[in-house]
Amino acid sequence: MQHFAIFTFIGGLGGTEVALILFVILLFFGAKRIPELARGLGRGIREFKDATNEIKDDLEKSVNDKGDKK
Template sequence: MFGLGGQEILIILFVVLLLFGAKKIPELARGLGKGIREFKDASSEIKREIETASKVDEPRKIDE
């Protein structure tokens, strides 16, 4: 995971706890989760639009 070991992650979490406090962390995590969800939704919507635009309809033959 990004070249970080267990000790490094614990130190980062401790620093975040010191900077923001225990009451602010759930709010930050909620905001981060919401941002990630919006990014995923937008990227999947763009992917869907590209796939739809790239499909070429075959011309139909008209029987006379």
């Protein structure tokens, strides 16, 4: 079930197509470069989540402050 959730964004691609795409990525970047790229992608996603959580917290704080003043 978890594997299905991971690949839902791929749509109608089968296992062979996904394997071919991963093989092409391996050819372009090489085995040594892929972990570095994955780390960078992970850092970017983490920073995005932190920023969205910070904005959400600021909005909630603003709404709570307006409610307290009335």
